[in-house]
Amino acid sequence: MNKRIKLNAKEKGVLLFEGIGTFLLFQVINAIIIGSLGKNNFMGNLQNNWSLLTNKIWAVIVVLIMEVALTGIIVLSTFHKMELEQIKQILHKAAIDDQTKQVQTKVNPSLQGIIEIFNLLILNMDQHAQEQRQSEKSKDELISNVSHDIRTPLTSVIGYLGLIEGKNFNDLNQILKYTHIAYKKSLEMQNLVNSLFEFANVQHATSRLKMxxxxxxxxxxxxxxxxxxxxxxxxxxxxxxxxxxxxxxxxxxxxxxxxxxxxxxxxxxxxxxxxxxxxxxxxxxxxxxxxxxxxxxxxxxxxxxxxxxxxxxxxxxxxxxxxxxxxxxxxxxxxxxxxxxxxxxxxxxxxxxxxxxxxxxxxxx
Structure with a gap:
């Protein structure tokens, strides 16, 4: 389950201070603008025209709504920056601690894509690592099997040729018997090598068909x-x-x-x-x-x-x-x-x- 990022006390304080400070700044700006219109002229106009008063009230409400909205946008932007900084720290820690572990963190939709891309990268790396381990295991098994299957006939070839080399035979018929066995065992090795070559060739990524x-x-x-x-x-x-x-x-x-x-x-x-x-x-x-x-x-x-x-x-x-x-x-x-x-x-x-x-x-x- 994805866990949502939580702000610490310091980060919450920064957001609160920025929100209040921004809103107060807007009020100061409003006060300066209203003061520039002239207080007496402003009040006189209100007394002479009730509809103007109504319009001014609606104007003030609209301005306040805009100020609140702008304050919220600024605070939200700061919050997203804090989330982004935390994401950087989380991804950095994940990369150092365990490159096969995905990050289970939930953030705003605009930043969630970063987490998903990172997790996809981790998944692909993990699959590649597993494939590489399997490939190494297959190579080891291949070498072991080939060595085992070649060793037996090769031992026979060396053994019977060794008997001939050491003159451990009685007559020509015995020599022919030894050489015949050595020949058959040599054919076994040739058959294995040819089959192995054919298997390796068809497994090769560049193997092509003549359609x-x-x-x-x-x-x-x-x-x-x-x-x-x-x-x-x-x-x-x-x-x-x-x-x-x-x-x-x-x-x-x-x-x-x-x-x-x-x-x-x-x-x-x-x-x-x-x-x-x-x-x-x-x-x-x-x-x-x-x-x-x-x-x-x-x-x-x-x-x-x-x-x-x-x-x-x-x-x-x-x-x-x-x-x-x-x-x-x-x-x-x-x-x-x-x-x-x-x-x-x-x-x-x-x-x-x-x-x-x-x-x-x-x-x-």
Whole structure:
């Protein structure tokens, strides 16, 4: 609750003295003016003309009202100056004591704007400070996660190459085994670095889209063909549905291809027990809704809200089997958002669905 500024005894005394002094000054001026008219002439005129007397009385009343009003204006002006001085002191104290604390003070409307602007500045500074703290925390987490994910394969590479360097092998086949393991671990690190670079690039403020007009239904058909062999190996069938059959929209086909590539790979890797992957596109008013779904093992409820977090994995053991970096869904989300769209996930015993909403057209950045 805003508290109104209160004057101390000294300030009240100054206002009272100024009010009385100003009013008395007006009376002195009136007396001088009346005296200059001549007392006898003034009284004689009053006796001879009653209407003149009435007019004089009204004139005196009007003059008194004007004097009171002017006195009030002068006193009010002084009061506002005192308020302004107190505001300066309050804002100075607030800036020194706690820059995140807003000032809860109520003053006259002409000065209240100063308080509101100061509070808005404090609010913006506080939000900026929170964002900066969150950014620093994210950077620390990023460094920690990258270090952790690189350390394991790097340790293996160094270990197996160290065995070869120290001639701790029996024959050529053992050398080939060591080098093959080191090569696979090197590929894991390369995959992580590439994914990290892609994530950082799409997160960058200067990231731009190369907008073109394309058919979303045709893109999904092409993706289905690209992943058909991999799906067959895993005992899955990819089914494409589009309503209508042709959906023309604008977007960066390279980035959108990466989005659905990541979502399909996610379904192939983690859709344990799935027999089908559905790629559905539907045009609704001024947006296109694309769903990538599978009928495999559902995602635990506690994990649903974290699946788009970078480096998050539903099960750590999965990453060891699949070679996942934990960045695929984070990259997909960033690219969808870059198109002005949204992406969400639902999962139950029947289906796990990643649902993306895209505007049909987006202004070129």
């Amino acid at each position: 073109t007009k394309f058919d979303m239904a045709q893109m999904l058909d092409q993706l289905s063909a690209d992943f058909e062999l991999e799906a067959n190996k895993r005992g899955m069938e990819i089914i494409v549905n589009s309503t209508p059959d042709k959906i023309m929209m604008q977007g960066d086909t390279e980035k959108l291809g990466r989005v659905f590539n990541n979502l399909i790979m996610n379904a192939l890797k983690y859709g344990k027990g799935a027999t089908h992957i559905w790629l559905n596109a539907e045009q609704k008013d001024q947006e296109v809704v694309v769903t990538v779904a599978n009928n495999g093992q559902p995602i635990p409820k506690d994990s649903l809200k974290h699946v788009f977090d970078r480096f998050y994995r539903v099960e750590d053991s999965r990453s060891k089997k699949t070679g996942g970096t934990g960045l695929g869904l984070a990259i997909a989300q960033s690219m969808v958002q870059l198109h002005g769209g949204t992406i969400a996930v639902t999962s139950d015993k029947e289906k796990t669905s990643f649902i993306s909403h895209f505007p049909i057209s987006k202004s070129k950045d």
